[in-house]
Amino acid sequence: RELVYGFGGGTRSGRPIKAIQVGGPLGAYVPPALWDIPLDYEAYAAQGLVVGHGGLVVHDDSADMAQLARYAMEFCALESCGKCTPCRIGSTRGVEVIDRIAANRNRAQQVVLLRDLCDTLLHGSLCAMGGMTPYPVLSALNHYPEDFGLAPAEPDASQTRSTHGATAA
Numbered sequence: 132r133e134l135v136y137g138f139g140g141g142t143r144s145g146r147p148i149k150a151i152q153v154g155g156p157l158g159a160y161v162p163p164a165l166w167d168i169p170l171d172y173e174a175y176a177a178q179g180l181v182v183g184h185g186g187l188v189v190h191d192d193s194a195d196m197a198q199l200a201r202y203a204m205e206f207c208a209l210e211s212c213g214k215c216t217p218c219r220i221g222s223t224r225g226v227e228v229i230d231r232i233a234a235n236r237n238r239a240q241q242v243v244l245l246r247d248l249c250d251t252l253l254h255g256s257l258c259a260m261g262g263m264t265p266y267p268v269l270s271a272l273n274h275y276p277e278d279f280g281l282a283p284a285e286p287d288a289s290q291t292r293s294t295h296g297a298t299a300a
Contacts, residue, residue, distance in 0.1 A: 132166040132167050134170065134187070135148065135151060135166070135187065135189055139187070139189065141189075142189055142191040144191050144193075146191035146192050146193060147191065147192045148163070148189055148190070148191060148192070149190050149191060149192045149193075149194050149196075149275075150162060150189075150190045150194060150196065150199075150271075150274070150275070151166065151187055151188070151189050151190070152187070152188040152190065152199075152267065153170070153175070153180065153181075153182060153183065153185070153186070153187055154181050154182055154183020154184060154185065154186065154266075155183045155184050155186050156202075156203065156206055156267075157183070157203060157206070157207070157259075157260070157263035157264055157266055157267060158180075158181060158183045158186075158263075158266060158267060159179075159180045159181060159266040159267060159269075159270035160190070160196060160199065160267055160270040160271050160274060160275070161180060161270070162274040162275070165178060165180070168180075170182065170185070180266075180270075181263070181266060183263075195278055196271040196274075196275035196278035196279075197229060197232065197233055197271065197275075197278045197279045197280075198233075198278075199267065199271055200229055200267060200268040200271040200272065200279075201226060201229040201230070201233075203264055203267040203268055204222050204225035204226045204229060204264060204268060205222075205226050206264075207222035207225075207252075207260060207261060207264040208222035208223045208225075208226055210260060211260060211261065212258075212260075214257060214258075215255070215256055215257040215258075215261060216255075217251050217252050217255040217256045217261050218252065218256045218257070218258070218260055218261030218264075221248055221251055221252050221255075221256075221261065222252070222261065222264060224248060225245065225248050225249070225252075225264070225268065228241050228244050228245045228248060229245065229268075232245065232279050232280065233279070233280070235280055238279075238280060238281070242272070242279070242281065245268070245272065246269070246272075249264070249265035249268055249269050250265070252264050252265050253265045
């Protein structure tokens with residue numbers, strides 16, 4: 132909070148901050164409740180977050196977190212080297228699943244599928260590209276469910292399934 136408001140001056144637009152993405156294009160979206168966590172590797176890891184390269188991107192309240200999650204999947208699909216199936220195929224399917232969620236086509240089943248797909252990316256990818264893609268997707272889904280057309284009170288039991296923390300964020 133101090134870094135973003137004290138040093139950064141808030142948002143360029145002057146609108147309220149909705150999320151802070153920490154660690155580059157595949158970093159998690161950090162909600163306001165977690166802004167006072169010290170920006171260090173251990174403190175972030177304890178919350179299921181990653182510091183990455185330490186860069187911060189501040190999103191104001193006009194940001195659509197579902198679209199930002201889609202962007203992360205699309206980024207992975209475009210940048211994937213193609214060596215491993217989870218990254219090569221999973222990221223492409225992830226974009227399609229997020230599009231179906233946005234279109235309200237079997238939304239509940241698509242959310243479960245997206246979480247399973249992220250779990251596969253997290254645990255089955257050969258490099259950090261595929262392994263990091265779940266962080267922005269799941270953090271957006273977990274902290275901003277309303278942007279996916281879900282009620283904030285609709286937690287999915289599979290949110291906490293991962294042992295690596297990405298789904299807990």
